[in-house]
Amino acid sequence: MTLALPNAASVALLHKSEVLLIQRARAPWLGMWSLPGGRLEPGEDAETCATRELKEELGLAVFALRPVMRLNLGEQNRFLLQVFGTEAFEGEIVPNDEIMAVRWVRSDGLDTLPTTPHLGEVLHRAFRLFDRS
Template identity: 40%
Template structure:
């Protein structure tokens, strides 16, 4: 089944970029940049567009890591999660983001995140060949 939303874990060394959502769904929670696919868009096109719209960051070759079902209440989405290493460290965020922070991979559990984000961060880091750093 084709995804209808995409997100991306950006990594710089042993850190991952987390953004805090300003709007529903997931308002106030920390997660990856991303959003819903537009008509005729591929998951790769979607994740690159959403990343740029939300952070003004660009990555060349994101890797698709997994697809999961996410949602809030009765509304659910099939979310394709990508991962990439990020050459830039300072996003310029949109109105959809309240805050952002580069977080050591092992410290993600200390944030109020979307469901399963710690496991997803680990899966992304492993797929990128980064050393396992979680406790």
């Protein structure tokens, strides 16, 4: 099954040479490190979803989202994930119960972390998009 429109969205929050990762506290990918985000609600587009999810999961307001890439993920490509990137965010990081931990990670610091599929490629593209390759 291949979806035509995204049904999930995530955001690479970049600060200098680091990206904010979350450790997931729920399935799918329980315990894995990933970008914050989630599933679209009825009537939402991917950018609205990404903005809402960052507010709900981390208490952060995000601005000036730029598309990074789309990924098919999950069993039988159940999710079409639209990944955005931004350097524009504000607020204090206050994780909700969907998150076990939060960590700023350098682009070369993924090797020691169990991550969700394709995270290395996503971050490579996000850092290039913001001239941090």
